[in-house]
Amino acid sequence: MIPYKHEPFTDFSQEENKKAYEEALALVQGYLGQNYPLVIGGEKITTEDKITSYNPADKQEVIGRVSKASQELAEQAMQVAVETFETWKKVKPEVRADVLFKAAAIIRRRKHEFSALLTKEAGKPMNEADADTAEAIDFLEFYARQMLQIKDGVKVESRPGEYNRYGYIPLGVGIIISPWNFPLAIMAGTTVAAIVTGNTVLLKPASTTPIVATKFVDVMEEAGLPKGVLNFVPGSGAEVGDYLVDHPKTRFISFTGSRDVGLRIFERASKVNEGQIWLKRVIAEMGGKDTIVVDKEADLELAA
Numbered sequence: 001m002i003p004y005k006h007e008p009f010t011d012f013s014q015e016e017n018k019k020a021y022e023e024a025l026a027l028v029q030g031y032l033g034q035n036y037p038l039v040i041g042g043e044k045i046t047t048e049d050k051i052t053s054y055n056p057a058d059k060q061e062v063i064g065r066v067s068k069a070s071q072e073l074a075e076q077a078m079q080v081a082v083e084t085f086e087t088w089k090k091v092k093p094e095v096r097a098d099v100l101f102k103a104a105a106i107i108r109r110r111k112h113e114f115s116a117l118l119t120k121e122a123g124k125p126m127n128e129a130d131a132d133t134a135e136a137i138d139f140l141e142f143y144a145r146q147m148l149q150i151k152d153g154v155k156v157e158s159r160p161g162e163y164n165r166y167g168y169i170p171l172g173v174g175i176i177i178s179p180w181n182f183p184l185a186i187m188a189g190t191t192v193a194a195i196v197t198g199n200t201v202l203l204k205p206a207s208t209t210p211i212v213a214t215k216f217v218d219v220m221e222e223a224g225l226p227k228g229v230l231n232f233v234p235g236s237g238a239e240v241g242d243y244l245v246d247h248p249k250t251r252f253i254s255f256t257g258s259r260d261v262g263l264r265i266f267e268r269a270s271k272v273n274e275g276q277i278w279l280k281r282v283i284a285e286m287g288g289k290d291t292i293v294v295d296k297e298a299d300l301e302l303a304a
Contacts, residue, residue, distance in 0.1 A: 007108070009127075012127060036210075051065065100141070118132050136185045136189070153167035177257065186285075200228065
């Protein structure tokens with residue numbers, strides 16, 4: 001297997017790269033304003049209630065409209081995910097990892113298209129959009145390799161008369177609640193980390209950037225992910241988000257967003273509801289700060 005390495009950033013000082021990006025912007029412009037369905041068990045479901053995504057730099061420009069999940073549809077998705085888990089958890093790690101490798105290859109081929117969509121829907125300049133897309137590819141490549149490394153467990157000390165083993169098992173259904181500021185990289189990373197380890201997923205993306213998420217769901221389907229493993233349920237945090245966090249069949253929640261919402265998720269997930277067997281796990285990335293230290297040896301232009 002080829003050793004892992006970071007996806008290189010595009011050098012936009014090269015005219016051919018600028019031209020390719022401009023062509024990708026034109027491609028994305030051509031499919032703006034379309035309607036997109038929910039995806040539950042591979043079935044495309046259209047609802048009357050929609051989430052409309054706008055260009056943050058031009059609120060008159062509609063990026064697209066995504067069908068909005070209700071609690072009833074969220075319940076349907078949960079039942080599908082619970083049922084699909086029974087088969088997906090038994091799929092060989094090599095097969096699960098291969099889906100991620102294929103998805104990485106697809107996004108790599110369409111790198112400028114995804115970056116252009118990030119520019120339109122999230123307002124990212126081309127350099128930042130390119131970095132977001134590159135990081136999504138990195139997550140796919142890295143997590144696939146990590147799964148292959150840990151598939152047989154970890155060596156632990158054994159003593160005479162003892163047999164000790166440290167292994168990893170899938171948990172069940174995970175709820176992925178992803179942010180608007182890295183709508184491809186973080187959304188993709190948290191989703192595929194759960195999937196490659198044998199779990200099934202309900203993905204609720206940020207309401208301001210749902211089109212990037214629906215395009216990613218399409219990529220995973222193209223890469224060969226079986227129906228029901230990844231279920232796409234955009235919707236209201238208060239209605240659908242709380243419902244899924246509270247659900248007794250939810251095994252874990254992966255959240256990136258504000259401190260207030262993260263604390264709310266921790267609080268709700270800590271309660272054991274009727275029919276719940278296991279304690280839920282919460283992975284939350286909230287209002288952290290990134291520090292950049294500029295010393296006398298630093299490139300001041302680069303730091304600025």
